[in-house]
Structure formats: structure tokens, C-alpha cells
Amino acid sequence: MNHHRLLIILLSLSAMALSRHTATAVKKIQSPDKTIEVTIDKNNMDIHYGNERNLFTVSASGATIDNRPASVDKWIVSSSSLPQNIKYEMTGGKRLKCSNTYNEYRLVADEKDNGTLSMVLRLYNDGVAFRYETEGDGNICGETTQYKIPLSCKRWMQQYDQSYERFFPEETGDAQQDAHWGFPALFELGKDSWALLTEAGIEKCHSASSLTAAETPSAYNISWGSPARCGHTPWRVIILGSLNDITESTLVTDVSPESRIADTSWIKPGAASWIYWAYNRGSKDYRLVTQYIDMAETLKLPYVLIDWEWDIMGNGGDINDALKYAAERNVKTLLWYNSSTAWTTNGAGGPLFRLNKLEDREREFAMLQDMGVAGVKIDFFAGDTQQTMEYCIELLECAARHNLLVNFHGATIPRGWQRTYPNLVSVEGVYGAEWYNNAPVLTDRAAAHNATLPFTRNVIGPMDYTPCTFSDSQHPHITTHGHELALTVLFESTVQHLADKPESYLAQPKEVQEFLTGLPTVWDDTRLLAGYPVNML
Template structure:
């Protein structure tokens, strides 16, 4: 089985698949199979491979790393059975794209369940990998290792997984297209350090009729191929929304980073509304505990004040399917359909532009169905959605274009909670563009110049660069008004009031996880180039603009660690930008 350009090839063995890129094997899938019971260890045989068909897609995204997405794949259907003579009516659908591989299981169900899976990847010891140990909030680090059993005896791993199986060849493993009868999955390597089995979370959903697993997606190629790929949304179903004119991405002023309980205080909320108006940010987020707001006004007063200032408000809700006892509110307003309808109708009436919904309870099928119900019901009331304390985005941003961001990241919020991020932030920030942010929007809440509960030691230019490096259609700015509005940050504030949060194109110019990254993103005729140093040493970052194919006359402005203003510089195809330890830069090419 081959990709359209012949670069990626898959050989079907008796029980699995061998995946080659060029002339080297980049992945071995040693076991295949799905089972009604999670403890059934039956591996299935491949009984035959059908002739390929061509799959083509040409679509536009309202958010993300690339607006116009095109792709082509060769699709094969493989019959699976318990033995060469015993078929089971289970099909493995395999698609080979020029930048990767996707496969899923399909069968017909008769009021039954499908709880287990035997898909196993053999990731040989010694292969560099960047993996996050699983947590229900997906808020952890992606440390580099070459040994599957080297980290705190952990045996459960989250998507995505980045590997570097051969020099110049990279893979990123994840999943996409979660239906409401699916649970999401993770990886376990309990049997051997090199054998990673896909394990769906709890799922007791009874299905009658056609059933499909989520796509198991492997992006393959150079590190730039991985970062720039849209394969996760390529395999996701298109949206059925008939009207998207109300969906508007943008920057958001955000209260929680500086004031954990600030949304209880009407006067503090007003400061963040004023900040958004002054900086020309379209949105303000009124965070947790707004249902307890006092000190001169309540939430309805705050909503009216935001509209008077020309700022669109977003409101926080507790999903009440994860952390409930001891957690902030408002609570229990979204769980029951009739209560959710009442609440979303009130939001629409009050001019609320969107909702941030927090504290989900992992990857189980009921949680996945709840997320899909929230997205559909929010859309009927013209509400944007930002999921927090939630699962990884798995292509929903194409199917539900009102999903503009998802947390699922160890972000700047953690400066509130522990001192851990202080010394790890620079390397972590330089890893996320190669891992978490490849698969979808990431609400890291970047750009802080002052400190929260625990200090940050990244430079100001590093912080500004994150607003370009990190893709999120709702980009929440972490710092407090009195910090942003200092005279020395005047040009930075002007930039933050105009920088896009969705992109027409994205190019990785150079980088290596945890060390450095330089990325270029285009909006219309303007390129925004940002780079960060993930190390504690001075570093010169090479900026090669030749891949941008710049034509005609253009101007170039540069903000670096040495200056908080954008200075006009001579347009050059290649330059070296000197970065301080944990530093960065932003370049604007018009």
C-alpha cells in the first residue's frame, strides 16, 4: 500500500502493518483488533487487502494553522478475522497520505458494545521520543527519552507522541474524529517498554448499525512536515453548520492569572474590560465564580459594561462532570439538556459571545458525548466554546468550528499553582510547537511580563513570541492591566491589539524540541515570524525566509531581547537573530 507520491509505503503482515518512509521503516504495528470486552486479548489476522480508491479533500478552516487545506489519499480496505478461514465482518480502513497514515476499524453492531482494542505499536528502545504521561486534563510535560520505562514507572501515555526513528524522519502519533458513541484512547506499555497498546477509555455505549473507531493518525516526514500537517482535521468530518458568520476569533483579556478570585469582584472585572478596550482586544473572559460577583455590581452589570466599552464578554462554567466538590461555580447549569438550553438562551440574550467550560472528567464515552452536545447546543445560540481541563482536540475544530480553543496543556496558569514551570518553561515552550500544538488549538494563555504566584524567567521578547508561535483562535493574554499598559510596552500593546489568532499558512523555519523553534505564520500578505530560545544559554537563531517565497517590495520590523520596540531592519533572506537565555524575537514582514 502506497501514498499518492509513493513516499510512504505500508506492508501488511499476518497480524500487523510495517510503515516505511523513503527507504527506512518508521513504525511497526505488531497487533490489530477490536473486541467487545476490554480484557479480551485476541489479535486479528489480515485476510486480504482490497484495491485502492482515491480520497480527495479541499476545505477551508475558520481557525487553525492553515485556512485552505487540500489533501489526497489512497484508501485501502483490509478484511480482518480470527484466522485465515474465519472472518468477523470487521474492516480496517487504511488511508495513506503524502504526509502520513490514518487507519480505523469499521463493523456493524447489533445493540452491542466495542470496549477493547489490540492495536500495538513497537517503538524500539533507543528511539528518541517525546511523550506525556496521561492525566485527565492533559496538563503535563513532554520530556525527551529513549527508554519506554525510564520515567517514574509510568505506563500510561497520552496522545500525541512524537518520535525521531531515523535521522531526518519524524512521526507524530495521535487520534482524530471522536463520535458520540466513542471514548477517547491513550497508550499503555505495561507488557514491555517498547510495546505501546491503544486502550480506549470506559465505554458502555450500545450501538446498533454501523460502528467506527476513531482514526489512529500518524504524521510522517521531516520535522517541518509534522508541524505544518493538517492531517488531524483532514480525516475529521466537515461541519454541517449552515451559518458561520457569527464565529470571530480574537485576543482576550484574562483575569485569573493575576487574580484567582478576581471575577467575584465587579471593580476588578471592570479593569480587564477597560484593558481590552484600550488595547483593542475584542474579548474579555469573566472567569470562575462570576455567580458570586459583588463590590458594586453583579454579572449582568459587568456584561452591560463590557458592551458599553465595545468588548464582547465570554463566561466560565463548571462542566460538573469532573471536579465538583470544593470546585468553583457556577455549577450544574449545563449538565441537563433543559438547564443547558435555559442557560445558553440567557447567554445569547445577554450578548455573551462564548463560554469557557472547565473541569471535565477524562476520556470516557459519556464525557465525549457531553462535549459534542455542548458544542452543538452552543452553536444554536451562537456561542463560541473553549474547553478547559478537557481532553486533547481530536479534529473537532473542523466539525464544530465554534470550538476555538482547548486547554489540554501545561500552560502559564501553572505559575499560579507550583514553582515547577519557572525553570522548565523555556524548554517546554520550545517543545509544544512540535507536540501538543500540532494537533489543534492550545489555550496556553501566553504573554506575561510581570509575575503570578511564582516567577517566570523567560524574557519579554520570548513572551511576545509565544502569541505567534502558539496557535489558538481565542488567545488569552495572561498579564494584568497595569503591566501591559506601562509606557515601555506601548509598541507591544499595539502589536497585541492587531496580531491575528488564525492563519492562512504556517511554515516551520527551524527548530528542535526543547532547544529552539522559529516559525512563520501568514495572514493575507503579512508574515509573522517568531522564534524562542529554549535553553539557558545565549543562542543565535538562523532565520531563513527563502521558503516564504517573498515577492516584490516588502518591509521588515524586528523586536528582540535587546529592545521592546519594533525596529525597521533591512529585508534579508537569511539573518541570525541573537537571543538571550530563554529569549526570543518577533519579526513582521509586510
């Protein structure tokens, strides 16, 4: 062995040793393109972007492991990896072929924690993601993560509601002590520097989380929806960069587990006619349902969504007659179900209690598959608890076994399930057009609200806003027809549900009808041309 080769080997071994054992001196770590930098100072991570220094701070001071507090005084970088380049394909969403590159670091807690807690920290070119992990058989039962945002920053945040059906007004930096916000949360940090906070990678053992006010003004704590126990937390996601970077990012699916459905050829994007909006409850009327099937046939929409109370359908036919009528016209059917976890009494719509037990939903979904039903819309979930997350995932898994698409309503926001379970084609979790039925508030606020959603809720995954209403329902709308038509493209949903009544669409000019016939619901790519979130106050 010559001296030159020996020197290279010795240097390589020294570098490995530094990376694994003596890298405590490493304080600054970077994204692959070096635009994002994280400075680790004790248990704080200062976030930098471009020429903006120290935009905000993430305090990660500990967790609860098996009901035992595990505080962290200092994080130590124990190892790092070469840049990882990941490519994958989606069946829906803002981009069909996705790619991302990241640097991954493992941080270990100081000796005070006895070495049982670690953090996996990834720096992408468009953001930062991290999660806590435990060594061995320990389970994390809570965490003390806090985002410290400067008071001077503008922010667009939604007051927490378990259905995520609120507005995103521009907020001041003064945090109320009892305030509670849902994800995502958008912050303007500086000149062309933005951050959007959310989470991803929810598994059966996890609770979803949200943001609550901390004692320090403009600081936000991660708050779990319910107690949970798991060997790792979900990913805490910070999409970072320009407003273009925010709206175009796929970071939520980038950090989520890859697809668990081997054959996705049966998952077909498209538009659907939807009966509920114009009549509040109309799926029990067979003759009315057939009008929406006829509309789908005329406009060549692949789907019709038959909403609640189809189990008591009458006036000339029942659900079997409706399914037959649709099949004869080459229109695929989607059927509504009550999750039977949140609203089951006092007028709750049916069908009820058909999906809660494994054997019941297997039987129900097998029946739907045999009947040629293409998918289900499942409504009224019980918040962000661990039990609800487990139930939602089990529904997705069971539906996939029977080639059924899934649309969650009255449910939590997307947190990456659209990659792991691509049969999840849409999720409500948005203050959508349905609210024209419920209250007069949306009439005057819709235009501003719709101009804010592309930078907030729409960033993180499909949303079933049920757009494009030219006529009025219970409460009028004052947006233009052009505005309404644009929403079908602006808002992401693998199956886009058109909410207006048949006669309204069929009265539109030929060009509009042809546009709806050819409406794309998935995209090769997405680009922000221009825009800025509106101040709704």
C-alpha cells in the same frame, strides 16, 4: 464492438475483480506521492518513509465485538480506491484552506473472525490513519492495537493526566511496565524521519484513548478511557515525515467529520483579556473586572473573559452590570462555567450544575445569547470516558445552536472537533502559564517546555496556554519579554487569551501595544523555519 475495445473491457473487469476479491497478494501499499509505504504482514503493518525502511510496526491483532473477542491472524486487502483529493476551509487554526490527498484501502480479517471485523486504512502524503469497523449491527468494545517503536528512537511523551497538564520530556526507549502516556507522542525515527501518534474523529459513542506500556520494551498499547460501544473506532493517526511535516500537518482535522455548523459567519477569531492569572480568583470583584474590560477597549481586543465566581459578583455591580459595561465599550464577553462533572465540592467555583441536563443548558445558553454573550469557557471535566466525550459534543452542539463560542478547560486534548464544531475556539489540555499560580516548577522549565510544545501538543489543535505574561503572578518567570510576546504567535488558539494584568500591558512600549492590537489568531498558512524539541531532563 471491435476487438480493441473488447480487450480493454476485459482487462478492466479483470482489474476490478483483482481489487475486490483476489487482492490478497497485495502486500505493499503507498501514499499518493509514494513517500509513505505500508507493508502488511499477517496482522502487522510495517511503516516505511522515504529512504528509511521499516521505521516501526503497528500490530493490529484484533478487537472485541459485542464482548466477544475477534482475533485477527491476517489482514487481507479487499478493496482500494483511486486517490481522494479533499479540500475544506477552517475558521481557525494553522491553515484556513486545507487540502489533502489519500489512498484508501479496506482490509478484512481472515476467516477466524467470521468476517465481522474490517479496517479502513488511509495513506496520506504526511501520514497514516486507520480505524476498525464492524459489519451489520455489531459494536466494537475494545481493541488490541500496539505501536512497536525501536528502542534506539528518541521520544517526547507526556505522562498521562486526565487534564493533559504535564511536560513532554525526552524519554528513553525502556518502557516501564506501569507507565501511561497521553497523546500526542513524538518519535524521532531516523535522519529527518519523525512520527507523531494521536487520534481523531471522536464521536458520542466513543471513549478517548491513550498509550500504556506493553510487555515488550518500547511497545505501546492503545488504552481506552472507559468502556464504550460503537460500530467503528476513532481514527488512529500517525503523522509521518520530516519535522516540518509534523508541525505543519492538518491530519487531525483531515480525518475528522466535516463542519456540522452551516453558518459560521458569527465565529470571530481574536484576542481576549483574561482576569484569572494575576489574582487567582477575581471575577467576583466588579471593579476589577471593569479594569480588564477597559484594557480590552484600549488595546482594541474583541473579547474579555470573565472567569469563575461571576455568579456572586459584587463590589459595585453584578454580572449584568459587567455585561452592560462591556457592551457599551464594544467588547464581547466570554463567561466561565463549571462542567459540574469532576470538581463540585470543597470550594469548587461556580456557577455549578447549569449545563448538565439538556433542558438546563438550552435555557442557560438561550439566556446568554439574549444577553449578547459571545461564548463560554467550560472547566473541570471527568477525563476521557465515553460519557465525557458525549457531554462535550452535546455542549458544542447546544452552544452552536445559540451562536456561542466554546473553550474547554481541564479537559481532554483536541481530537478534530475544531473542524466538526468550529465554534470550539480553544482547549486547555496543556501545562500553560496558569501553572505560575500553582507551583514553582514552571519558572525554571518554561523556556525548554515552550520550545518543545510546537512539536508536540501544538501540532494537534488549539491550546489555551494563556501566554504573554510580562509581570509575575504567584511564582516568578525568567523568560524574556521577547520570548513571552513570541508565544502569542507560536501557540495556536482561535481566541488567544492574554494572561497578564492590564497595567502590565499598558506599561509596554507603543510598538508592543500595537502588536497586541493587531495580533492575528488564525493563519493563511503555517511553516516551520527551524527548530528541534528540547531535552527537558
